[in-house]
Amino acid sequence: MKTIKLVALFFTLLFIMDDTISQAAGAVQIAYTVTFPEAQAHYADVEMNISGLQQNTLDLKMPVWTPGSYLVREFAKNVESFSATAKGKLLATPKINKNCWQINTTGLSSVTVKYRVYCFEISVRTSFIDASHAFISPTGIFLYPDKMLQSPSTVHIIPYQGWTKISTSLEPVNGNAFTRHAPNYDILFDSPIEVGNQDIFGFDAAGVKYEVCMVGGGNYDKERLKVDMAKIVEQETAVFGENPNKHYVFIVHNYARGGGGLEHLSSTTLGASRDSYGTEAGYHNFLSLVAHEHFHLWNVKRLRPIVLGPFNYDTENYTTDLWIAEGFTAYYQNIILRHANLTTPDGYLDAISNEINVIENQPGHLVQPLAESSFDAWIKAYRPNENSYNTTISYYDKGAAVGMLLDLEIINDSKGKYSLDDVMKYMYDTYYKTKKRGYTDAEFKQGFEKFAGKNLDDFYKKYITGLTPIDYNKYLGYAGYKIIDELADSNDPTLGVNIAASGKKIVTSVIRGTAAWIDGINVNDELVSIDGVPVTDATTMLTGKKVGDKITVNVLRDGLPLTLPVTLLRNNRLKYKVISLPDATAQQFAVRKKWLKL
Incomplete structure (x- = not known):
């Protein structure tokens, strides 16, 4: 007592x-x-x-x-x-x-x-x-x-x-x-x-006044941006059923070369290349960035992991759920453009293919689980070193892929009644609007299971906390698609190094499992010659060589000459492409129609 x-x-x-x-x-x-x-x-x-x-x-x-x-x-x-x-x-x-x-x-x-x-x-x-x-x-x-x-x-x-x-x-x-x-x-x-003295223009969408402030000039078309940005706003608002702002501001900094964005409660800051708006690829990249950061006004600024608010501004705020907060936002940045008819179905599938290639060609995806990638963002994601490619995976990239898998799983299992949109709206309504707090990892998993109609323990064990390679064909198959490797039959040799773009041929990274990794070429080595031929161009330094050849690589390491015997290995780089199954069923077409809003 x-x-x-x-x-x-x-x-x-x-x-x-x-x-x-x-x-x-x-x-x-x-x-x-x-x-x-x-x-x-x-x-x-x-x-x-x-x-x-x-x-x-x-x-x-x-x-x-x-x-x-x-x-x-x-x-x-x-x-x-x-x-x-x-x-x-x-x-x-x-x-x-x-x-x-x-x-x-x-x-x-x-x-x-x-x-x-x-x-x-x-x-x-x-x-x-x-x-x-x-x-x-x-x-x-x-x-x-x-x-x-x-x-x-x-x-x-x-x-x-x-x-x-x-x-x-x-x-x-x-x-x-x-x-x-x-x-x-x-x-x-x-x-x-x-x-x-920024250039300011605006538009109305989803009942909200939008302001766009352009800094640094650029070859942008204001009228086209007003129309297309409004389409993005309307599509994203439709996911959640409401737009919680009265006034929203896009602050866009245009540089000679720029990129990136940071979300805020009622605004966002974007970086862009001032002359990129004139090409279709550059313009769509900008719209994708707009879609990503604007989607955050719901996902992470309001629907958030429980530890991300109220904030502790003195120290790190750890969460294992950035694969939802950022990864799902990365997934939606492309699917929203498709749903708004700002990209074609084939254009969207190309974006998926590129995303898969980024993940599967990074050795770190077999080393770092997705949940750990999120938790360690504070010490790894923003502080990469020369070996990060071999040891980490981005919660943006793999999180986006997992978002796609879950979207297809839910659409297929519910026979087109539900999609990932329904999960996002349910979680927003339940935790932001009703409970007025963030969600736990277990609570979001329950949200997925509610609309998938089944237990997802195995899915989480494989793809969230584990290192099981993603079975893309299983999930894409729900919509009558599959992936093929366009480099499957190639037999080109590679050292397995990345080299500084200009000046001396300095090794900037060594890829795990390659000839350079096995035979001891190091980061910061200067490649001098291969079999006595000076290295002048990284793209031609192995001309005439084949897989299995034993070569002599001369390098300068810390200013001292060193000769390394190297056995060339096959370049295992993958180049996946999403293609349609030739015999897709009516059910698969129904999933495809729901997924891509055809």
């Missing part, structure tokens, strides 16, 4: 303490002002005014990662010139760990904090500033008071000279476009801000 009473007392005190902190947080007012006096040098100057304080100590933190990008990036490394004042006096601001500054606020109700942030990393997940524009990725710009993540705040932007426009999903305050309101920090950190 004594132990129980002590535990009860502890939790009572904890409740009182948390309630006091919550009341204090509720009374606190937080306002940021962001200026760019040295935009040309890539700086944002931030002033943070905090009032209504009731505690004796104020800890201000900078997130170490940004949701959607599973890597600790240590944003505090870019902060400098940190200071705090109150009542006209400079306060001590000791840094108590890598991302936290502590201020003694005894007797103080308000504090002004000033700091600068260096912003010169081009990506969809990091801030970048120069004289032409500012892209503010909030997790790397705005400090937050510890234990006050539910506090609202305002952000006032004072543009650099000549900048006239702002694009963000945060709502304006009193009609002032350059002053925005965030209801809490999860929303602030999930709302990137673009400031400059």
Whole structure:
């Protein structure tokens, strides 16, 4: 009884303490002002005014990662010139760990904090500033008071000279476009801000106002994009039965060569190549990126693994379910284009073929299970090395393939009544809308089983937690398709290395199980000659050679000459293509019709 009473007392005190902190947080007012006096040098100057304080100590933190990008990036490394004042006096601001500054606020109700942030990393997940524009990725710009993540705040932007426009999903305050309101920090950190002279256009779809902000120019056709992006929005909204936004923003950064995207609750940031819109391949690649990131507004931003929200911004947030959150989104990015008639059935099958080839030609798919790929994203996916190709598999690529398998399984087993769409809508309605929380791995498995009408333990054991090679023909066969290897009869030799594209022929990776792997060619070796013939071109260095030949490879390793005897092996690279079965049945055609919306 004594132990129980002590535990009860502890939790009572904890409740009182948390309630006091919550009341204090509720009374606190937080306002940021962001200026760019040295935009040309890539700086944002931030002033943070905090009032209504009731505690004796104020800890201000900078997130170490940004949701959607599973890597600790240590944003505090870019902060400098940190200071705090109150009542006209400079306060001590000791840094108590890598991302936290502590201020003694005894007797103080308000504090002004000033700091600068260096912003010169081009990506969809990091801030970048120069004289032409500012892209503010909030997790790397705005400090937050510890234990006050539910506090609202305002952000006032004072543009650099000549900048006239702002694009963000945060709502304006009193009609002032350059002053925005965030209801809490999860929303602030999930709302990137673009400031400059971007090209802005819009369209309406699924009852939502969409804004597209193009930065960096490009050969895009606005009118065509309005029509096709609206088709994507309508198709994706149909999966879930509702579009939860009133206003959504696409921030598109166009570079000489660009790519990638990062999802947010009511916006997304995309990277694109500014001159790629003029080709059909480039244009469809962009639409596929649009479809991927926009699908995330449901899948992961609302329907999410249970650990991904509320977020811990101080450390990693582990989940084994990124193969659903990202992999299924990668699956939908292509099937949505097919359903919207933005790609042909053959074009979609080609996309599937390419996806299968990526997986099956990566030795790591026989080393790393899909669930482990998700869990280890923090230390492997965003930190690849020269051996990652041999040891890992992408939860995007294999997750997309598994999404296809489950879609075909459900369509076939339900005789066309259900598809993966029904699972996604059920899970969205059940966990996001009704239970108002994320899902566990077991709960999503139950969702699959509900619509497949059978136990999926064996499927999970093989393809999620295990390393069983995927039986593509079983699942594609439901729709009257199969895969063939167009290189099955080839007998070309290969060393099994990748080489730097230009300059010296430096080995950048060695593929597991190949001649180079077995006979000891190493990464960073410089290939000098083969059988005395200088290596000048990676594509011709084995001209005249055949499988089984014993060759002499001369390399420079750490500047020293080395001769290696190598026995050439067959190039085992696969080139799969999805083709139709010649004798497909009526049932298979029915599955195909449902799957591809023919």
